[in-house]
Amino acid sequence: MNSNITVDRPTFVTHLECSLTGERYEADQLHGLSRAGRPLLVRYDLAAIKASLPKAMLEARETDLWRWRELLPVRQTSDIVSLGEIETPLIPLTKSGGANVLVKDEGRLPTGSFKARGLVMAVAMAKALGVTKIAMPTNGNAGAALAAYATRCGIETIIFCPDDTPEINVREIALQGGRVYRVNGLIDDCGAIVAKGAAQGLWFDFSTLKEPYRIEGKKTMGLELAAQFGWKLPDTIFYPTGGGTGLIGMWKAFDELEALGWIGPERPRMFAVQASGCAPIVRAFDLGLEHAERWEDAATVAAGIRVPKAVGDFLILRAVRESGGKAMAVGDPAILKAVDDAAKQDGLLLCPEGGATLAAYREALRLGWVEADESAVLFNCATGLKYPMPAADAVVDRFAEIDLAAL
Amino acid sequence: MNSNITVDRPTFVTHLECSLTGERYEADQLHGLSRAGRPLLVRYDLAAIKASLPKAMLEARETDLWRWRELLPVRQTSDIVSLGEIETPLIPLTKSGGANVLVKDEGRLPTGSFKARGLVMAVAMAKALGVTKIAMPTNGNAGAALAAYATRCGIETIIFCPDDTPEINVREIALQGGRVYRVNGLIDDCGAIVAKGAAQGLWFDFSTLKEPYRIEGKKTMGLELAAQFGWKLPDTIFYPTGGGTGLIGMWKAFDELEALGWIGPERPRMFAVQASGCAPIVRAFDLGLEHAERWEDAATVAAGIRVPKAVGDFLILRAVRESGGKAMAVGDPAILKAVDDAAKQDGLLLCPEGGATLAAYREALRLGWVEADESAVLFNCATGLKYPMPAADAVVDRFAEIDLAAL
Known part of the structure; x- marks a missing residue:
């Protein structure tokens, strides 16, 4: 029904490059950080997009995130894993x-x-590139988004969060099929554990900016x-x-x-x-x-x-x-x-x-x-x-004679 | 930016009628239930809408709820109270x-x-018709939607809910400016209190189907x-x-x-x-x-x-x-x-x-x-x-030697 996620469209990724040194990396391969230890940025043939996508064509499409397909890295329509990424009001x-x-x-x-925006893209690319197991440190919401999308396409997830992460995040991650662990530390402590496991070849590291697609x-x-x-x-x-x-x-x-x-x-x-x-x-x-x-x-x-x-x-x-x-x-x-x-x-x-x-x-x-x-x-x-909200505990007794005007 | 809520459009309400007897009621007046004690339904001049709103014109609009203005009861653009009623995916x-x-x-x-759909319309009509104080029984979500919209346009709200209503609902109602009371009963017990206050002229009764616009x-x-x-x-x-x-x-x-x-x-x-x-x-x-x-x-x-x-x-x-x-x-x-x-x-x-x-x-x-x-x-x-989710309480100690492969 939404043609943005059902119809094939041309893609324009040319390569990736190190955000610090400009060093060039091949597209369509699995990457983490650059050799300089910095985030990789995806580059597109913008001139070719300009030639093939008139603005009016874009404007005629449904308004969800996948409207922007030509400016996104996912090549195959079948790799899109969607939970309804609407344009936010x-x-x-x-x-x-x-x-x-x-x-x-x-x-x-x-x-x-908003973590859904990054993770819907990163999961689609992980799926396209054959990843089967992902780990990630999170303060809560990113883990929830990862679990939902990964579960939807059958990728296994292990998620580490600080021990004071809101209970609702921990539970939604687990309910959506992620394995979630509380760690007695902050998000970078969790990140260190994820990095260690990734170095051991146990999983792919989905930390913020450590993969190029979020x-x-x-x-x-x-x-x-x-x-x-x-x-x-x-x-x-x-x-x-x-x-x-x-x-x-x-x-x-x-x-x-x-x-x-x-x-x-x-x-x-x-x-x-x-x-x-x-x-x-x-x-x-x-x-x-x-x-x-x-x-x-x-x-x-x-x-x-x-x-x-x-x-x-x-x-x-x-x-x-x-x-x-x-x-x-x-x-x-x-x-x-x-x-x-x-x-x-x-x-x-x-x-x-x-x-x-x-x-x-x-x-x-x-x-x-x-x-x-x-x-x-x-x-x-x-x-x-x-998030927690202040308590609000006024009570009335239906059996009592209530002075409604005084409420 | 969204012309659906900024541009005036023609309206087509002709009258209201009793859903049981068909008895006719004037539009643009404050109504509760019909004289037969049944819900009132809003009627439109559908032939006139057909003549003035080609389907293509509708399709060219943004997709939110206010796209359907001609089929809705709100006459004046200035009465619309919006919190971003997107088309749901x-x-x-x-x-x-x-x-x-x-x-x-x-x-x-x-x-x-989905309570937002009903309440955004009912609140706009209450605003249009000069209501300044609303009461409603709720199992939770309707009260939250009412409080948000009413607060946004300065209408006072009093909300009664069963005493086992989820804590999150009670709190969001209060945080969004509603006065909320727990009642030792079910929603129809709450409704009886609202009806009593309405009969005393203390407030307008916003119970489900008791006003015509939800x-x-x-x-x-x-x-x-x-x-x-x-x-x-x-x-x-x-x-x-x-x-x-x-x-x-x-x-x-x-x-x-x-x-x-x-x-x-x-x-x-x-x-x-x-x-x-x-x-x-x-x-x-x-x-x-x-x-x-x-x-x-x-x-x-x-x-x-x-x-x-x-x-x-x-x-x-x-x-x-x-x-x-x-x-x-x-x-x-x-x-x-x-x-x-x-x-x-x-x-x-x-x-x-x-x-x-x-x-x-x-x-x-x-x-x-x-x-x-x-x-x-x-x-x-x-x-x-x-809503409550099952607990998920796995923990790892960042100071310990963790066998990551065993997680």
Whole structure:
């Protein structure tokens, strides 16, 4: 019914290249990091795409993620593993944000988070390249997305998460067929275990940016935004930044769209939002460094962005600086207040990481880094339903004489 | 950006009529039940819609719920209160269901359930008609949707739910600005309190089918299905049935689409799915009755369909019978097994009520009521993330020498 995932379409991947050195790697082979230990980026014959895909053809298609097939790495239609990757809506946050503030609500994706974008792509490529067993470290949502897609196409998964990962994530991973282990550490401790097993040949390592295709899935956030904004882009983007795949991916998407002639050279100012309790990118940004040191004793209510060390640090910093944006840290109280305000004033339930983007937007407005008349897109990266909410325990007795007017 | 909610469009409501007696009521006035105590149905000038809305014009619009403006009751664009009512995807359930089984995943809607469809419409009409305070009984999800939309446009809400309503529902209602009370009873006990307050003039009663517009929102499920199936309809629909608004709404939608000439006279066989522990419609269906008696001591894991007595009982039974379908009850063990199978085999997390439709489909297949080569649509009415999942507690110690191959 959705021809995007049933009809064959031409593909245009030419090769992969190291994001640090530019060294070239063959397409259609299994890759991890580059020889320099850095993420690989997928490259396309953009001139050929430009010649064969008129924008009107793209616009006539259904709006889901697979609309962008020519700009994605999956060659064979039969390798697509779909759970319904809809285009996520933009929702005005008029009262708690402002007249020009839109939330991109990524919680509507399969498994309730934007992790589905990256994992749907990475799993399809793993399937295409013959992978049968995958391991991954996760703060929760990525593991849930991996388990769902891998289970759907019969790939085995082993997932390691910090021992304080939300119970709901651990359970959904297991229910969706993943084997899940809690580890007494943070996500990079989990990553070390995954790396060790991968070195032993036990499984393929699906850590953020350690395989080349999650970023291609995440870049669809940028592609969608361009289409939703009528082939302009918003003035500013506030992105909750842990591993930063999405921010890097959007930056790549904008370049590809410009090469196609679908957008101009203008770019949004990119705001990488971290929590005060784990802000390695912000520290490196403020110090003018190209790489970020590991953040010790990381702690924040926004567990999804509790990433002490990101392998793509230099790519995040480069994109933020080129865009004229900032890396910003916000405290847990501001995050929780933002979540409460968005729900109580605009009826929209954000996840803590989404709340962090609203808190950062407010702070940026206060500091004059963004003007109230500029358009701002805040990424709500997961459904707020996955996170703890305050108790609410009023009771009435149906057998009693209730003074309803007093309720 | 989405012109469906920013551009004015002509409206075609002519009047409302009693679903039992056909008695006529004025449009654009506040109504509850008819004088006969039955639901009111909204009627449109379908001939005028046919003359002014070519199907191609509809198809060129964005696919969200507001695409169907001409078939909806909201007159003024400014009364639309939106949280991003996307068209929900159809997801194949190949392994746990079968080759022709699709799940319509309503969990992607705002507040994570299909209740958003009904409430987005009812709240817009309440806003248009000057309502400032609403009360509603709920098993959870309807209350969450009401609170979100009402908060968004400044309408006050008071919500009553059974005392064993899932904690997540109670909390999301409160966080989204609703005043919520637990009641030591079932949903109809809550409904009695709401009715009493409404009679005292304290609030407007938003109970299922007691105001005329939730059904108009729910009917978009039928409109969407027709568009998604290329203006044919599936052979069978399995619908989790509590109050039954959606089933009644879809049946109404199909008639309206036929009047527009967009579909033919063929209809899906409608399967109203209930739980064995609360199956008043099934009992009435089996006994050949037109109305259903209250079900005493209702109990099921699928709380959303724990509705002992439905005010639209005769409309549900009429639609099921006219369609050549059945009313079916499934037990809690079959429901839980279906949820587990869909997650473990197809990577899709259903809510218990969605699981009930899969259980019912399997049973219908076994009984020969549906053939494996017939298309079937199962409604997953809410995200599975809102419901308890089995614990999964494996742990590894990062300080220990782990035999990774043994994990």
